[in-house]
Amino acid sequence: MNKPAPNWIRLITITFCVVIGTFIISLLLLVVTKPSPDAIIDSIMSHEIQFAIYLSLVTSLISTLLCILTAVPAAYALARYEFFGKITLKMVLDMPLALPPLVAGVGLLLFFGTTPLGQTLAEIGLVFVFTPLGIIIAQYFVNLPFMLRIMRSTFESISPRYEYVAKTLGCSNIRAIWWVTIPMASNGLLAGSVITWAKGIGEFGAALMIAGATRMVTETLPISLFLNMSCGKLNYAMSAATILIVISVVSLYIFERYGGSARL
Amino acid sequence: MLEIIDISKDMGEFLLDAISLQVEKGDYLVIIGPTGAGKTILLETIAGVYPPDQGRIRLNGEDITYREPKDRNICMVYQDYMLFPHLTVEENVGFGLKAHWVNADERKKRVREITDIVGISHLLHRYPDTLSGGEKQRAAISRAIVLNPEVLLLDEPLSALDGQTREMMRGELKRLHMLFQTTIIHITHNFWEVFSLADKVAVMNKGKIVQCDIPDAILRRPNCEFVAQFMGGENLFKGTCKINGELTEIDVDGTIIVSSSCAPSQEVYVSIRPEDIIISKKPVQTSARNIFSGIVTDVIDSGTLVTVFIDTGIQFRVVLTRLGWEEMNISCGEELYMLCKASSVHLFSE
Numbered sequence: 001m002n003k004p005a006p007n008w009i010r011l012i013t014i015t016f017c018v019v020i021g022t023f024i025i026s027l028l029l030l031v032v033t034k035p036s037p038d039a040i041i042d043s044i045m046s047h048e049i050q051f052a053i054y055l056s057l058v059t060s061l062i063s064t065l066l067c068i069l070t071a072v073p074a075a076y077a078l079a080r081y082e083f084f085g086k087i088t089l090k091m092v093l094d095m096p097l098a099l100p101p102l103v104a105g106v107g108l109l110l111f112f113g114t115t116p117l118g119q120t121l122a123e124i125g126l127v128f129v130f131t132p133l134g135i136i137i138a139q140y141f142v143n144l145p146f147m148l149r150i151m152r153s154t155f156e157s158i159s160p161r162y163e164y165v166a167k168t169l170g171c172s173n174i175r176a177i178w179w180v181t182i183p184m185a186s187n188g189l190l191a192g193s194v195i196t197w198a199k200g201i202g203e204f205g206a207a208l209m210i211a212g213a214t215r216m217v218t219e220t221l222p223i224s225l226f227l228n229m230s231c232g233k234l235n236y237a238m239s240a241a242t243i244l245i246v247i248s249v250v251s252l253y254i255f256e257r258y259g260g261s262a263r264l
Numbered sequence: 265m266l267e268i269i270d271i272s273k274d275m276g277e278f279l280l281d282a283i284s285l286q287v288e289k290g291d292y293l294v295i296i297g298p299t300g301a302g303k304t305i306l307l308e309t310i311a312g313v314y315p316p317d318q319g320r321i322r323l324n325g326e327d328i329t330y331r332e333p334k335d336r337n338i339c340m341v342y343q344d345y346m347l348f349p350h351l352t353v354e355e356n357v358g359f360g361l362k363a364h365w366v367n368a369d370e371r372k373k374r375v376r377e378i379t380d381i382v383g384i385s386h387l388l389h390r391y392p393d394t395l396s397g398g399e400k401q402r403a404a405i406s407r408a409i410v411l412n413p414e415v416l417l418l419d420e421p422l423s424a425l426d427g428q429t430r431e432m433m434r435g436e437l438k439r440l441h442m443l444f445q446t447t448i449i450h451i452t453h454n455f456w457e458v459f460s461l462a463d464k465v466a467v468m469n470k471g472k473i474v475q476c477d478i479p480d481a482i483l484r485r486p487n488c489e490f491v492a493q494f495m496g497g498e499n500l501f502k503g504t505c506k507i508n509g510e511l512t513e514i515d516v517d518g519t520i521i522v523s524s525s526c527a528p529s530q531e532v533y534v535s536i537r538p539e540d541i542i543i544s545k546k547p548v549q550t551s552a553r554n555i556f557s558g559i560v561t562d563v564i565d566s567g568t569l570v571t572v573f574i575d576t577g578i579q580f581r582v583v584l585t586r587l588g589w590e591e592m593n594i595s596c597g598e599e600l601y602m603l604c605k606a607s608s609v610h611l612f613s614e
Contacts, residue, residue, distance in 0.1 A: 159346070161346050162346050164308065164333070164340070164346075165342065165346045166348075166363070167312070167313070167334055168311050168313075168333045168339050168340045168408075169334075169360035169363055169407065169408075169411065170334045170360050170363035170364045170411070171363045172332070172334060175363065179359075179363075180348055183348075183350045184349065184350055186350075
């Protein structure tokens, strides 16, 4: 024996990776290549898919913005301060991550449809049930934990001493955060926003529950995929799926490229 | 003048326990202590990062205990520099000026001036990631002194640097201190690093200041066993005193050591700096009160200095220069005479 024994564990475990990877890639390729390229272009140019793209973009951008505005301060508090009930609160804030989106959707439907607060909001014109506003709130609710976790790990990776130094150099507390911590967190912010946005565009279950699936009203790309599959318009369904795949691939790349220390 | 009066702070892992210190304007105070003594917490409390649990801090007579860090004009340089990675050296150094709303032209001018003095004006466009340790340190110090602070706090500024850079940086600190006359508090765990810099030294252990004095006094007249050990007072013995006229005779396991210090108590610690002992191969006529003969038990050659261990009934350490050692041609097992003056023998009680 003058050759080292083959490392079977290495071989077998790598085989697992390759098999799983091949499975994923083949699914994606099947979807993308199902209709002919011409049929995809035709579908994308159609009024219905254009509406779905437009509605998806608008709702996901707004919900991502809301996620940034609320998750950044909350993540900062969780990363920087010790306070009573922090561990419990952390778990509660991560809850939507483990919750089935359909359940989240039912909760939202009850909240906006039956509580006095929901009714008051409806009276002043903010109607969430069966409207695009419902899609936004569904995306926001389901994706908030992603933004929160990414920003928390980003803030945790930045030593608070940078802020201390900024303060001794003449910054107020808020300016130290604004001039030092936020710019240093910019990669995490970018990565978090992209992943939140991509998740928002793909949000289906919760949105279905509160906003319903009404053609040309609450028809986002995933809803469009669902509606067109149900009535056999395969080309429309597949082009919606293709767009969703492209968005996922690009956003995953951006997340891995700029995420830095940000982790889900 | 900076006065720290009875400051306590409990941070769980680290604590400050009733610390009082006074630093005169323009003084260079070195605080020295082992890792975990609470040195960084003390600096951060002075800078205003944490409010103390009790005690006051006064700067030039004004109470600044609860004043915000930005209004204290006390700057801090951390061991790992904490240069803002998203800003160039120029923007880093100008950061404090910008925070004080100094306009862009004036800022550029002052950053240029200070970086010329510190010798990093050729690095202004670079980002911190691309700088060497010494360059980062200079940038961090420039960022602080450009504001002309009342007090400059330095957290282990030399320990992260390699030997040669450290030597250069030490000279630089001395020069900047002379030039700007800034009050400096410098913390370190290595006394030799700062012996030549310090006007005053405070020794810290377990959140307390155990001794505060001029460097020579800390070195030669430690007030407790901890300070003596920490300063590397290798000849440290415990004995009982007997007063003999103006002198004190201490019996250490049968060896009588004579000191000109007053005995603080019956049981005392005796410390003699290894470099205060002279050795010779023959008996010599001298005015020194302490003359012992002993056998060389070990010789440790550490490059520039040589430590010789001599057993006279108790174990002494003597430090020689390499040249002195070569001239004397000492080897193990040889009998030697060692002498030291009564004034070099320092006494303290526990």
